[in-house]
Amino acid sequence: MDEQVAVRPHPGPAADPVSENPPVAREKLEEIFEDIRNHPLYDMELHGCLNCGICTATCPSAHYYDYSPREIVQLLWTENLEGIYDAMQEKIWACAQCYTCAARCPFENSPGGLVMIMREVAIKHGMQSAKDVLRPFSRVLLKVISTGNQLAPNMITRDAFPDWGPNVSKVSAPLDVLRKAIPVPTMHTTDTAWIVNLRTSVELYTIWEETGVLQQIEMVDENLFDVIRDVMDEKREQYEEWLLEQEEDEHEA
Numbered sequence: 001m002d003e004q005v006a007v008r009p010h011p012g013p014a015a016d017p018v019s020e021n022p023p024v025a026r027e028k029l030e031e032i033f034e035d036i037r038n039h040p041l042y043d044m045e046l047h048g049c050l051n052c053g054i055c056t057a058t059c060p061s062a063h064y065y066d067y068s069p070r071e072i073v074q075l076l077w078t079e080n081l082e083g084i085y086d087a088m089q090e091k092i093w094a095c096a097q098c099y100t101c102a103a104r105c106p107f108e109n110s111p112g113g114l115v116m117i118m119r120e121v122a123i124k125h126g127m128q129s130a131k132d133v134l135r136p137f138s139r140v141l142l143k144v145i146s147t148g149n150q151l152a153p154n155m156i157t158r159d160a161f162p163d164w165g166p167n168v169s170k171v172s173a174p175l176d177v178l179r180k181a182i183p184v185p186t187m188h189t190t191d192t193a194w195i196v197n198l199r200t201s202v203e204l205y206t207i208w209e210e211t212g213v214l215q216q217i218e219m220v221d222e223n224l225f226d227v228i229r230d231v232m233d234e235k236r237e238q239y240e241e242w243l244l245e246q247e248e249d250e251h252e253a
C-alpha cells in the first residue's frame with residue numbers, strides 16, 4: 001500500500017473571501033511582520049499573552065470602536081499574518097495611545113506600544129489606511145515644521161472656535177498688545193506661539209532627516225513633502241547667510 005503523504009498546499013495570496021480588496025501576496029505579509037518584529041521596541045512591548053482580556057476591559061477605545069487590544073496582541077503573539085495585515089487597514093488607528101492597557105497587563109505587555117509599532121510599519125509600507133488617517137493632519141504638520149510650533153494666537157478666531165460660548169468675546173482682545181506684555185521676548189508675536197531660533201529649526205530638520213521622519217512624510221503625502229522640502233531649503237539658506245554675516249562682522253571688528 002502506498003504511503004499517504006500529506007502535502008500542505010502553498011498558502012498563496014491572503015484574501016478575505018468577503019473582501020473586495022485585492023489579495024495580498026504572502027511575501028508582502030511576511031515582510032510587514034518582519035518589520036514589526038524587528039522594531040527595536042518589539043521585545044520590550046510583548047512578553048506573552050494569557051488572552052485574559054484585562055487590556056480590552058480597561059481600554060477606552062474598545063468601548064467606542066470595533067477595536068480590542070487583546071485581539072491585536074493575540075494576532076502578533078500567534079503570528080497571524082493575514083489578521084495583522086487586516087488590523088493595520090483600520091483597527092490600529094482606533095487606539096488613543098493612553099497606555100492604560102500597559103499599566104494593567106499581567107504580562108507587562110504594552111498593546112498601545114505594539115499598536116504604535118504597527119502604525120510606523122503601516123507608514124513605512126505606504127498603506128492606504130496610514131495615508132487616509134494622517135492626511136487631515138497635513139496642515140498641523142506643515143505648521144510645526146515651518147514655524148517650530150503648532151498653534152498660533154492669530155489662529156484663534158471667533159469663526160474657528162464658535163463652541164467657546166461666552167468666552168469667545170476674549171478673542172477680540174488686542175492679542176498683539178497682550179503678547180508684548182509677556183516678559184519673554186520670544187513670545188512677542190501672534191504669528192506663532194513663540195519665535196523659534198533659526199539654528200534650532202535647522203538642527204531639527206537634520207534630526208527629522210536622520211531619524212526617517214521626512215521619509216515617512218514623503219510616503220504618506222508627497223505634495224506635503226515637497227512643500228516642507230522648500231521650507232527647509234529656504235531656512236537653511238537663511239541660516240547660511242546669517243552665519244556669513246556673523247563671520248563678516250567678526251572680521252570687521
Ligand code: SF4
Pocket residue numbers: 048049050051052053054055056069070073104105106107108109111
Ligand atoms: S495583552 Fe495582557 S492584558 Fe491583554 S489579553 Fe494579553 S495578557 Fe491579558
Ligand code: SF4
Pocket residue numbers: 055058059060061062069094095096097098099100101102111112113115
Ligand atoms: S493605549 Fe490604546 S489599546 Fe491601550 S488602553 Fe489606551 S486606547 Fe486602549
